[in-house]
Amino acid sequence: MATEAGAIRQASVWTVSSPKWRSALARIRSERSGAGTRGLLLLLIGVGFWSVVFGLSYRVLSYFRGVEEIGSLLAGKMLGMALLAFFSILLLSNLVTSLSTFFLAKDLDLLVSSPLDWLRFYLAKLIETTLHSSWMVGLMVVPILTAYGLVFDGGWLFPLVAVAALVPFLLLPAVIGTALTLILVNVFPAKRARDVLSLLALALVAAVVLWLRMARPEQLARPEGFQNLVEFIILLQAPSHALLPSEWAASMLMNWLQRVPDGLPPFLLWSTAAAFITAGAALHQALYAVGFTKAQEGSHQSPARRKWQGALGSLVRWLPVTRREFILKDLRLFFRDTTQWSQLILLAVLLIVYIFNIQALPLFTGEQVPYTLITMVMFLNQGLAGFVLAAIAARFVFPSVSLEGRQLWLLKSSPLDLRAMLWSKYWIGTLPLLILALIITVVTADILQASPFMTVLSVVTIAAFTLGVTAMALGFGTIYPQFESENAAQIPTSFGGMAFMMSAVLLLALITVIEAGAVADHLRSAQAGEPTGMTLSALVRLGLVVMLCGAATVIPLRMARQRMEALEV
Amino acid sequence: MIRLTQLTKRYGSFTAVQGIDLEIPAGTLYGFLGPNGAGKTTTMRMIAGILRPTSGTVEVAGVDVAQDPVRAKTSLGFIPDRPYVYDKLSGAEFLRFVAALYGQDGPEIERRIDELLELFELGRWKDELTETYSHGMRQKLIISSALVHRPAVIVVDEPMVGLDPRSAHLLKQIFRHFVDRGGTVLMSTHTLEVAEAMCDRIAIIQGGRIVASGTMADIREQTSSGNATLEELFLRLTGGVSDAVLSTVLGD
Numbered sequence: 010m011a012t013e014a015g016a017i018r019q020a021s022v023w024t025v026s027s028p029k030w031r032s033a034l035a036r037i038r039s040e041r042s043g044a045g046t047r048g049l050l051l052l053l054i055g056v057g058f059w060s061v062v063f064g065l066s067y068r069v070l071s072y073f074r075g076v077e078e079i080g081s082l083l084a085g086k087m088l089g090m091a092l093l094a095f096f097s098i099l100l101l102s103n104l105v106t107s108l109s110t111f112f113l114a115k116d117l118d119l120l121v122s123s124p125l126d127w128l129r130f131y132l133a134k135l136i137e138t139t140l141h142s143s144w145m146v147g148l149m150v151v152p153i154l155t156a157y158g159l160v161f162d163g164g165w166l167f168p169l170v171a172v173a174a175l176v177p178f179l180l181l182p183a184v185i186g187t188a189l190t191l192i193l194v195n196v197f198p199a200k201r202a203r204d205v206l207s208l209l210a211l212a213l214v215a216a217v218v219l220w221l222r223m224a225r226p227e228q229l230a231r232p233e234g235f236q237n238l239v240e241f242i243i244l245l246q247a248p249s250h251a252l253l254p255s256e257w258a259a260s261m262l263m264n265w266l267q268r269v270p271d272g273l274p275p276f277l278l279w280s281t282a283a284a285f286i287t288a289g290a291a292l293h294q295a296l297y298a299v300g301f302t303k304a305q306e307g308s309h310q311s312p313a314r315r316k317w318q319g320a321l322g323s324l325v326r327w328l329p330v331t332r333r334e335f336i337l338k339d340l341r342l343f344f345r346d347t348t349q350w351s352q353l354i355l356l357a358v359l360l361i362v363y364i365f366n367i368q369a370l371p372l373f374t375g376e377q378v379p380y381t382l383i384t385m386v387m388f389l390n391q392g393l394a395g396f397v398l399a400a401i402a403a404r405f406v407f408p409s410v411s412l413e414g415r416q417l418w419l420l421k422s423s424p425l426d427l428r429a430m431l432w433s434k435y436w437i438g439t440l441p442l443l444i445l446a447l448i449i450t451v452v453t454a455d456i457l458q459a460s461p462f463m464t465v466l467s468v469v470t471i472a473a474f475t476l477g478v479t480a481m482a483l484g485f486g487t488i489y490p491q492f493e494s495e496n497a498a499q500i501p502t503s504f505g506g507m508a509f510m511m512s513a514v515l516l517l518a519l520i521t522v523i524e525a526g527a528v529a530d531h532l533r534s535a536q537a538g539e540p541t542g543m544t545l546s547a548l549v550r551l552g553l554v555v556m557l558c559g560a561a562t563v564i565p566l567r568m569a570r571q572r573m574e575a576l577e578v
Numbered sequence: 579m580i581r582l583t584q585l586t587k588r589y590g591s592f593t594a595v596q597g598i599d600l601e602i603p604a605g606t607l608y609g610f611l612g613p614n615g616a617g618k619t620t621t622m623r624m625i626a627g628i629l630r631p632t633s634g635t636v637e638v639a640g641v642d643v644a645q646d647p648v649r650a651k652t653s654l655g656f657i658p659d660r661p662y663v664y665d666k667l668s669g670a671e672f673l674r675f676v677a678a679l680y681g682q683d684g685p686e687i688e689r690r691i692d693e694l695l696e697l698f699e700l701g702r703w704k705d706e707l708t709e710t711y712s713h714g715m716r717q718k719l720i721i722s723s724a725l726v727h728r729p730a731v732i733v734v735d736e737p738m739v740g741l742d743p744r745s746a747h748l749l750k751q752i753f754r755h756f757v758d759r760g761g762t763v764l765m766s767t768h769t770l771e772v773a774e775a776m777c778d779r780i781a782i783i784q785g786g787r788i789v790a791s792g793t794m795a796d797i798r799e800q801t802s803s804g805n806a807t808l809e810e811l812f813l814r815l816t817g818g819v820s821d822a823v824l825s826t827v828l829g830d
Contacts, residue, residue, distance in 0.1 A: 334678030338667065345666040345707070415662035419723070422626035422656035423679035424648040577629045 017124050025125060025133035028116065051508055058511040059152045066156035074160055084157070085263040091153060092255035095146045096182060101213060102142035102502070103186025104206055109496050110138045111187065111297075112194055112304040121301060131293040135286070139183040145502050150175065154262070161266035170265045173275065177282035178258040184282075184289040191292060194300040204347035215358045254278060331425060335433035339409070349405075349497055356401065360445065363397065367453045380460075380535050387459040388528050391467045392521055394449045398442055398471075399478050399513035406438035406482035407509055408500035410569070414492030417578040427573045431483065431566060439479040446475045462531055462541055470520060470554055477561030478513050484565025485509035487572050516561055520554050527551070579604045579762050580625060580731060585634035587620050587786075594620045596786040597634065602764055602779075604730070607757045609777030610766040611808075613816050617786040618735070618766045619659065625733050625764065626656040639730050652680060655724030657734040659766075661716035665709035669700055669719050672708060673726050680727035687726070694722040698745065713740040721749065731762045738769055750776055774808040784816045 069087070073080045111117075111134050120130060150171075158167040190206060197205055254277075261274035321340065325333045343349045370386065413420060420430065450471045454464040489505020500506065527547040535541050543551075580602040587595040595617040602608045612618050623629040625636050627643050627650065636643040639653035663672055673691045677683060695701045698718040708716060717740045724732055732753070738746050753763050753776065767773050773780060774794065781791040790797045790811070797811055798804065806814070 330678045330681055330683045334675050334683070338664070338671070338675050341671065342664060342666045416664055418623075418626075418628055418656070418658045418662065419676065420679070421628040422651060422654065423676070424651040424681070425679045426648065575630075578623075 019126055019129060022129050022133045022136065025120070025129055026136060029137055051504075054508055054511040054515065057515065061514070062149065063152035063156055066153045067160060070156055070160040081161070081263070081267055084161070085259060088153075088157065088263060089256055089259035092178070092259050093253065095150070096178070096253065096255040097213070099143060099146055099179065099182035100186055102146075103138055103183045104190060104209070104213075105496060105498050106142045107134075107138045107183075107187040107190040108194070108206055109499070110134050110141065111190065112301060117301070127294050127297065128290055131290050131297075135180075135183055135187060135289070138187055139179055141499070141502075142183060142186070143179045145507065147175070147179070148507075157262065157266060163266050167265065171262065174258040174261045174278065177278040178254055180282050181254045181285055184285040188289050188292050191296050191300055194304055195296050197303075208347065211354060215354075254281065257281075329429075331429045332433050335430060336437060339433060339437050342412070346497070356445075359397070360449070363393075363449065364452055364456070367456050370457075381532055383457050383459060384463055384528060384532055384535075387454065387457050387463045387467060388521075388524075390453050390457070391450070391470055392517060394446065394453075394471055395474050395478070395517045395520070396514065397449070398446055398475055399482075399510060399517070401442060401445070402438065402478050402482035402513070403501040403506055403510055404498070406434070406442075406479050407486040407506055408491070408494075408497045409434045409438065409483065410487045410573070411491040411494060411500050412497060414490070414494075417492070417576070421576070421578060427570055431487075431569055431573070435479060435483055435566065438483065439476060442479055443472060443475050446471045460531075460535075460541060462543060462547070463528075465543065466524065466527065466547070466551060469551060470524065473555045473558035474517070474520060477516065477558035480562040480565045481513060481516070482509055484569045485512070487569035492578075516557070519557060523550050523553055523557070579606075579637075579639065580608075580733075580764055581635075581637040582621070582625070583635045583637075585621065585624060585636060586632045587617075587624060587629060588632045593786055595624070595631075598783075598786075598788055600781060600788060600791065602762055604762050605757055605760050606778050607753055607763045607765065607776060609773040609780040610764055610783065611768075611770070611773055611780060611812060612766075612783035616783045616816070618783055621783070622656075622733050622735050622764065622766060626654060627651055628656075652727075653730040655727070655729035655732045657721055657724045657732065657737055659735040659739065661713065661720045661740070663708045663711075663716055663719060666707055668705045668707055669695060669711070670704040672719060673723055676723040677726050682727055690726055690728075691722075694725060698722055698748070714742060714745065717741055718745055721752075725752075729761075732756065732764070734763065734765045736766060736768065738767060738772060770808045770812055780808070782812060782815050789815050 070084055073084045073087070076083065154167075154171045157163065158171070163170070189209075193205055193209070257274040257277045260271070261278065263269075264271045264274065322333075322337065325336055328336070367386075367390065420427075447468065450467050451464075453459075454467060459467070485505050485508060486500075489503065489508065491500045491503050491505070494500050494503075501509075527544075527550040530544065530546060531541055534544075580600070582598050582600040585595055585598040585600075586593065598617075598621060610618055610622070620629060624631050625638065625643070627636075627647050630644070636650075638650040641650040641653070643650040664675075667675065670691055673694065674683070674687065677687045677691070692701070692704075695704045698721065700715060700718060700722070703711065703715065708719065711719065717737075721734075721737065724734070734753075737749055741749065750772070753765070757763055757778070765773075765777070779791070779793055780797060781788050782797070783789065790800050792800070794808065798806060801811060801814060803811055803814065
């Protein structure tokens with residue numbers, strides 16, 4: 010029989026976490042034994058992506074290093090801003106993740122009913138939350154910091170310093186996110202808290218976006234906008250956000266790179282992390298039991314509907330019954346899940362900021378604007394818009410098959426033609442993205458007063474790219490499904506999500522390379538005073554891009570169908 | 579009817595189902611019994627077209643599931659052991675969606691949905707999201723979904739789990755009426771009393787092979803067991819735990 014409570018030997022944090030890391034290892038092992046070529050391809054994509062990030066960082070930092078007096082200040086400022094952006098992402102990610110790990114995960118019944126003490130439970134779950142939320146940021150940071158280390162001769166100890174800076178930097182947003190979630194769950198039931206959290210996270214991101222925009226970072230690149238050099242240098246030297254861990258981590262790293270002996274940043278980082286973990290643990294001890302009980306309550310909400318559903322139903326009435334009901338089902342699930350639809354608001358904010366940024370470009374300041382500059386900005390805009398579209402596809406289209414996870418028994422045991430399912434999911438994702446893509450392209454072309462050549466080129470390219478990138482998102486999402494994931498926002502952070510983003514960026518790079526020649530020819534003609542219409546060469550290049558995007562549409566969809574057909578659940 | 583011919587399923591080096599031959603004629607309620615991990619669910623998921631057999635064939639209503647899955651599945655209603663449904667759909671919306679998967683819609687389906695929900699006492703919950711349903715309510719909703727398109731064959735994995743006694747009784751009546759009208763039911767269950775009382779025929783699977791099949795009388799004859807109950811037959815065929823092992827585990 011059981012011994013007295015005080016005599017129970019407690020499992021270590023390592024043991025409590027072991028099902029998670031063992032599962033991760035097993036997953037890696039099964040991936041590795043899966044397909045050699047697939048692994049190699051992913052490795053190549055990964056190395057390619059890292060190389061691009063490293064190459065860009067190295068180039069910019071080398072340039073900064075060459076600038077006398079202010080070069081290292083600029084590098085420090087850039088690092089601070091990058092870490093600040095990462096900190097915001099981490100905070101958001103931890104908020105969402107901790108709700109799953111602490112309140113909704115499947116292992117909680119087992120852990121909560123076991124005689125595990127609260128501190129070990131908290132630490133194990135905190136580590137799980139941190140790893141789950143931070144691994145992508147961790148991967149992104151590696152090539153950037155490698156570039157810093159190489160450009161500024163960080164030496165062999167720099168990686169250790171980087172780890173010493175990053176560990177508390179990653180832990181702090183995890184503790185804050187976890188504590189906020191804990192408080193929210195105590196106020197609302199977990200399913201309601203998930204809604205509140207998503208809105209809160211949204212507000213946070215919108216605020217960060219607007220705040221970053223208001224900070225007008227472009228001023229740093231235009232010293233002529235300052236009254237004198239001293240004012241500019243003072244701005245660079247002043248810490249932008251002295252109370253934020255991102256600033257401490259940036260200072261710690263830059264101090265090492267510039268051989269400035271200053272123990273304050275590491276002290277602030279580590280002591281704050283220790284204090285926050287202690288406070289977080291105390292909060293957990295006080296509130297978790299009540300919060301977990303509340304988390305078991307459902308949110309009784311009836312589907313709010315009728316009017317818009319009726320309208321939508323008649324809009325798709327012409328479709329065959331299976332496709333129609335699939336579309337209606339997907340839309341219902343999307344708009345009844347606050348974590349899903351609320352991100353549309355964020356999308357709208359980003360769209361406004363994007364167009365605002367284009368409008369804020371100092372192009373039309375009274376002087377004659379060079380045609381070359383307008384054309385280049387329009388071409389660059391095409392790439393940026395493509396990247397934004399890929400990111401949106403990653404968030405909304407990539408998880409769509411994974412979200413069927415637990416209901417796959419129904420789809421696979423019914424006479425459903427899987428093409429109908431993929432067709433519905435493809436067009437549900439593609440149509441809004443296509444509208445968004447065309448709005449971005451046409452509005453920015455109008456703001457920039459782009460030539461008909463550039464407008465046509467951009468509109469056709471972005472439309473073709475959108476069709477391709479949505480298919481890729483759906484394809485990668487089907488090939489690398491996350492059927493066990495309980496949170497749609499977490500799904501794109503998986504390995505498959507990253508592989509999709511890298512592939513989308515590669516497609517974008519290919520398109521840019523193919524079209525660069527056409528744009529260069531166009532500029533040469535303009536400078537020579539020749540006609541600037543669509544030439545045969547440009548048409549051929551555009552045709553090539555359309556074909557490439559066509560292949561990016563057809564191949565992933567075909568692979569997705571094969572994968573779905575072969576899938577066993 | 580259902581016909582399994584040399585049905586085999588391997589996962590790597592592990593063989594979950596090994597060369598099963600089984601024929602379940604129309605108008606039969608067939609019980610599928612076996613200990614945990616014997617291969618029941620794997621077999622049923624192969625019949626439902628969720629898993630692909632490593633070798634062998636499955637025919638549902640005379641159609642090969644591998645050759646013509648869409649036509650075979652049109653005749654089939656599958657009830658899994660775990661009632662996973664879309665949380666953010668109401669009960670009625672879920673049934674409407676399932677009917678659409680079978681290509682059916684319109685007033686007839688709307689009437690059918692209302693009938694089924696009333697039958698399973700879910701009528702007043704029809705417009706509530708299924709995330710608010712209890713386990714038993716979800717189970718009843720899934721049973722309704724397997725009936726909504728009027729299948730000829732029902733494959734059901736552990737149907738009684740989570741059902742209250744009244745619903746369990748109702749389900750037994752439904753299955754009985756269904757087979758009396760020429761339908762086919764293959765039902766796995768661990769409740770041997772239910773199997774003995776309800777099923778026309780029984781197959782017992784152990785280690786991926788059928789170790790006995792037929793009517794109760796057939797199985798008694800195959801095992802020379804006189805008037806043994808189904809529980810006694812089951813334990814004899816699948817092996818039970820000895821008293822010595824029990825004593826060790828319980829620390830007597």
